[in-house]
Amino acid sequence: MLKNVMCAGLLMAAAGAGSAQLTEISFDRFVQSGVVGGADSDPVSTITGPMSGAWNIDHFSSAVDDMNGGSASGYQDSDIGVGAYSGYVDAASSAFGDGADNANAFALSHYEFDFLLSGTEDYTLDGFVNAFGEINGEVSEADIRLVDLSDNSLIHNWSISNGFEAFDVAGSLPAGSYRFVAEAYTIVNRDFANGFGDSTATVNFEMTLTPAPHAVAVLGLAGLGCSIRRRR
Numbered sequence: 668m669l670k671n672v673m674c675a676g677l678l679m680a681a682a683g684a685g686s687a688q689l690t691e692i693s694f695d696r697f698v699q700s701g702v703v704g705g706a707d708s709d710p711v712s713t714i715t716g717p718m719s720g721a722w723n724i725d726h727f728s729s730a731v732d733d734m735n736g737g738s739a740s741g742y743q744d745s746d747i748g749v750g751a752y753s754g755y756v757d758a759a760s761s762a763f764g765d766g767a768d769n770a771n772a773f774a775l776s777h778y779e780f781d782f783l784l785s786g787t788e789d790y791t792l793d794g795f796v797n798a799f800g801e802i803n804g805e806v807s808e809a810d811i812r813l814v815d816l817s818d819n820s821l822i823h824n825w826s827i828s829n830g831f832e833a834f835d836v837a838g839s840l841p842a843g844s845y846r847f848v849a850e851a852y853t854i855v856n857r858d859f860a861n862g863f864g865d866s867t868a869t870v871n872f873e874m875t876l877t878p879a880p881h882a883v884a885v886l887g888l889a890g891l892g893c894s895i896r897r898r899r
Contacts, residue, residue, distance in 0.1 A: 688788055688878050689750055692781040692844070694718045698743050699775040700728040700760075704736025705768040714741075721746045728772075737762030737772035737855060745778050750876040754778045756849045760805070761865035764857035775852040778870075781816070783844050787879040792823065793835040794873060798851075800866025801829040806854035809868040816844040839879060847874065 701711030709728040716722040722745050729738040738761055745754030756776040764770035792813065800807030807829065813822040822845075825834055851868035 688784055688786040689876055690783040690785070691749070692783055694747055695777065695779040696722060696743065696745060696747075697777050698724055698726040698741030699777075700726050700739040700741045700758075700773065702728045702730040702737050702739050702762070702772045703769050704730035704762075705732025705770065707732040707736065711773060716743065716745070717747075719747045726774075728774075732768065734765035735763070735768040735770040735857070737770055737857070739772040739774040739853070741774045741776045743776045743778065747780070752780065752847070752875075753873045754849055754870070756851050756870040756872075757868070758851040758853045759865070759867045760800075760853040760855040761863070762855040762857040763863040764860050766859055766861040768859070770857040770860075772855045773853070776850070778849040779846065781844065781846045782876070784840055784842050786842055788840050788876050789837070789879050790840055790874065790876050791837045792872065792874045793833075794871040795831060795833040796825045796827045796870050797831045798827050798829055798868040800853055800855070800864075800868070803864055803866075805856070805864050805866035806852070807866040807868045808853075809851045809870050811849045811870050811872055812847075814846040814848070816846055840876075 696716030697713050699713045702709045707730040709730045714724055714726050724743055726741045730736050740759045742757040756778050758774035758776050760772035760774045762770045762772045796809040798807040798809040810826045812824040815822055849870045849872055851870050853866035853868050855864045855866050
């Protein structure tokens, strides 16, 4: 009986050592959009997502006054799980003006979380950043970054204002505190300017965090030890 209790305690301690390495500190998911079109406006507003689970939202804004106006959309389809994170983070803006009044549009989609590691953790991160708008004089930005909060250094950083870039990386993170951010934002300004402008930005990603092999090995050794004791 005592041996069984000792084995149970050993297994629980080993399981705790393996699973307690990752602590999720905070999450911040939101979308914003807003448009001004002459005397008409749809002011910038924000929709905030839940702290866990799947979230799918399209926050659309539009405003038109005669020949001035536009539309904007902050879109996000993301998921938060323990050690598993993914998202399609998108912003799009367009505006048109006759040169006699205000016409501008803004959109933002943001995904961020802070986490703490008490031991080494392996990670994978893949996806892409895509932006189009700056080439036409608009603002378009697609960013993704992994930050070491101990000194605010960038472990990974993909930031693009015009074009496309894919990424697929893997590695290990030592014990410490970290921040992951994915963000897309667009601005089109046709204030007192003739013509039409549009801008888009997208970040797509999947990230996983798993205990390093030595942590999993602790569980295996604990189970093996208990198995041998039972056979005796």
